[in-house]
Amino acid sequence: MSEIDLSVNVGSLKLKNPIMLASGTVGYGNEISEFIDLSQVGAIITKSISLKPRKGNPPQRITETPSGMLNAIGLTNVGVEEFIKTKIPFLEKLNSTLICNIAASSIEEYVECVEILDSQESIKGFEINVSCPNVREGGLIFGNDINMVGKITKKVRAKTSKPLIIKLSPNTSNIFEFAKVVKKEDGDAVSAINTLVGTSFNIYTRKPKIKNITGGLSGPAIKPVALAKVLEISRNVDIPIIGIGGIMDWNDVVEFMIVGASAVQLGTVNFINPKASIEIIDGLINFCKQTSLNKISDLISSRILE
Amino acid sequence: MFIEDFKIYSNIKIAENTFVIGVESNQKVDDLKPGQFFNIQVSENYFPLLRRPFSISDVQGNKIFFMYKIVGEGTQILSQKKIDEKINLLGPLGNSFNLQDDFENLILIGGGIGIAPFPFMIKQIPNKNYKVLFGVRTKIEAHNFGLKNVLYSSEDGTIGIKGNVIDLLDEELKNLEFEKTKIFACGPNAMFRALQKYLSDKNILCEVSMESAMACGFGICQGCPTEHKNSDSYKLICKDGPIFNIRDIVI
Ligand SMILES: Cc1cc2nc3c(=O)[nH]c(=O)nc-3n(C[C@H](O)[C@H](O)[C@H](O)COP(=O)(O)OP(=O)(O)OC[C@H]3O[C@@H](n4cnc5c(N)ncnc54)[C@H](O)[C@@H]3O)c2cc1C
Ligand SMILES: Cc1cc2nc3c(=O)[nH]c(=O)nc-3n(C[C@H](O)[C@H](O)[C@H](O)COP(=O)(O)O)c2cc1C
C-alpha cells in the first residue's frame, strides 16, 4: 500500500496533518517542546495575544468538573511587542506551522495587532478569538454579536492576505449564522468551539470554586456539544471548519472529521498528556491502514446521516 | 522532564488517611531535587481527568516515594492502587528548596501532609541539625516517616502541645541564633499567613512550598498564579515555584 497522506487544507492553509494544538493550551511552545517535536504537528496556535500585556484574572483560576475543567485565566499574555521580541525567535526555530491567535477589546485593537504581526514571516495565519468567556470586554460580547463578528472579519481581512480563521463561541443558539458571516467577509475558516460558560460551587462554603464565578468549560465533557456545532456549520455553510472540544485520542479526531472538520485542535489533553498529539498522529496512520484509506482528507464530511 | 509509566512497589498506610506510595522505574531516576513534585495520573481512563501533584518524599535508587493524604476522589483512587500496577508520572516539576545558604540549624515546619517533602530533603544535608515541627489536628494523624527530632502540636491537645506550629516555633527560636537558622515550611495558606506575620519582625530566612489547583504542572495552562511582591505579573506556582521566599509571597 502507498504511504498514507495525512495532509489537509484549511482554506488556503496547507497542513502536513490535521492535528493543531489549541490556543491557551501550549503557551508559547517552549514548555511543551520538552516533550514533543513540535515540527511533527500540523500547526501550533499561540496563546491569545493582545495589544498590551494582560495580567489575567486572580486565583483561583481553574477547577476540575466531571470529565472536564473550568478555567478563568483571563487571557494572560505578554502583549504583541514582547511576543515579537522574546517569543517569536524561539517559535521560529521550532520549524512548525505557527498560527497566531489574537484577542482584543475593540475592532481597532484586532486590526492593530494583525497589522503589527502580519510582517512576521514565521506567522502562517491568524486565528481571531471573538469568543473568550472570561473577560469583560471583547470576548463573549463580540462572539454573540453577529454584526460585530462580520465587521471584525472584514476589517482584519483587509489587513492580511494570510489565512484568516475566526474562532467561534458555542454560547449561542445559531452558530452557523456566524460561520455564514465569516464566509461572506472572506474569512478562510472557522474554529469551533471555544469553551462553554460554566460554574461550580463548594456546597459547604457555598462559594464559587473559581474567583471569577463562571469560567470556560473544556475537556471530554464538551465533546458532544462541539461535534453538534461542527455538524450544524457543516450542514449549512460551505467553509472549512477546525473542530475543537474534548479531543483525547485519535478516535475523537476521526469522529470530528467525519462530522465535518477539515482539521482539529487539541486543548485540555495537552495538560494531561503533552505527548497526545504525536500519539494521535500515529493512531491516525494506523486507522487509515486498517480501513484502507490513503488520504485522510477523504474522511472530511464523509458522514452518513440516514 | 519525562512522562513515564512506573510500577507500584508499595502503598502503605502510615497514619489516619495518610499513605506512602513507592513507585519504581526500570531506569535510574536521578537529578531529583528536594521540593520538586510530580504530576501523577491516578486513573488510566481520564476519570478523574486531571493529574494530581505530589511532592517527592523520598528517593531510593530507582524508586520514588510520595506521601499523600486522602482528601477527595483522586487520592482515594491512589490509596487503592495495588503493588505491580502501573502508574504514570510527569516530572520532575518546579524549583527546589535552597539548601546552599550558610546556616547551621534547620527548622522544618509541616502543617498536616505538608511534611511530605522533608524526608528527601534532610538526606541532602546530613551534617546539619534539624528539627521538625509537625502540626496536626489530632493524634491519629501524627507519624514520623523516617524523620527524627519531631515535635508535635495538635489542635485538640492529644499529642504534643495543644495549639499550632507557630506556638512550637516560638518556643524553638528562643534558643537559636537567627543568622544561623533557616526555616522551611509546607502546608496550607492559613499557616503561611500566620507564619508570615510571626516572622515579619524577625530577621530569619524562610522558604515555603505553596499549593494550588493545577491543570498542567509545567507552565502551559496559566492556572496556578500567585501574587509576588517583586513582580507586576503573577508568578506560576508550578514553574516559578512551588518554593518561594516567605517575604515575597502575597497570601
Ligand atoms: C506542588 C504541590 C505538591 C503537593 N504535594 C502533596 C503531597 O506531597 N502530598 C499530598 O497529600 N498532597 C500534596 N499536594 C496536594 C494534592 O495535590 C491534593 O491534595 C490532591 O490533588 C487532591 O486530589 P483529590 O482528587 O483527592 O481531591 P479533589 O478535591 O477531588 O481534587 C479536585 C481538583 O483540585 C485539585 N486540588 C485539590 N486540592 C488541591 C491542593 N491542595 N493542591 C493542589 N491541587 C489541589 C486537584 O489536583 C484536582 O484537580 C500537593 C499540591 C501541590 C500543588
Ligand atoms: C486553560 C485554558 C486556556 C485557554 N486559553 C485560550 C486562549 O487564550 N484563547 C483561545 O482562543 N482559546 C483558549 N482556550 C480554549 C481552547 O483553545 C479550546 O477552544 C477549548 O479548551 C476546547 O478544547 P478542549 O476541550 O480540547 O480543551 C483555553 C482553554 C483552556 C482550558
Ligand code: FES
Ligand atoms: S499548573 Fe498549568 S501553568 Fe501551572
